[in-house]
Amino acid sequence: MRRRLLRIYHRLYRRLGPQGWWPGRSRFEVIVGAILTQNTNWGNVEKAIRQLRGARALTPSAMSALSRHRLATLIRPAGTFAVKTRRLQNFLAFLRTRYGGNLRRMFRDEPARLRDALLGVSGIGPETADSILLYAGNMPVFVIDAYTKRILVRHRLISPEAAYHEVQALFMNHLPQDTQLYNEYHALLVAVGKAYCRSTPRCDTCPLRWDLEGHGIPLPRR
């Protein structure tokens, strides 16, 4: 499995090159982006982030000083803005009470402890928590998203019913604990998903060259 996962990775990397994730100028901006991108096109998130930057609101203290209405107005282009305003403020309150508002202190915490803590924040689920750990905290945690899962299902590496932690374990149990590898691998999977996985069941131009009829690996038995 390790060889297979690494082969997929190298194939993607050769074809698509380094993805430069996460596109953000600071750790806080990465965290904000991780919350804003929930079920949302990245282009819309960029608009919201630009507005936040224009308002000089891209630090925990500056954002904390904004009224709910003001914050909502700034992030509006990212969609579901009422929900996301609450989620951002939930995170800020969490950062303040648990780590004195200090991101450096937060990331000094153990990855597993921090993950549990983040999952306790309303609005931060597994993918958002892991994105924060990996892309803002440089911690070796593999992020699973809809593209990743879809691609693995197509390759018959997991069953369609596999839970988040099972998909994550597939990567983390078979690959070295390497932050840079996890960073690039997930970004490449999203890139290939966006570019090649629209709606067709097979895609001959895909760098992965999957073939549902051909060389599929049997689904794991449940």
Next chain:
DNA sequence: GACCAGGCACATC
């Protein structure tokens, strides 16, 4: 005008 996007919480059964 439908459909989708780098999810998540909550209601209901």
Next chain:
DNA sequence: GATGTGCATGGT
């Protein structure tokens, strides 16, 4: 515990 639904904008 599984399944369904609201959230809301902007691009295709």
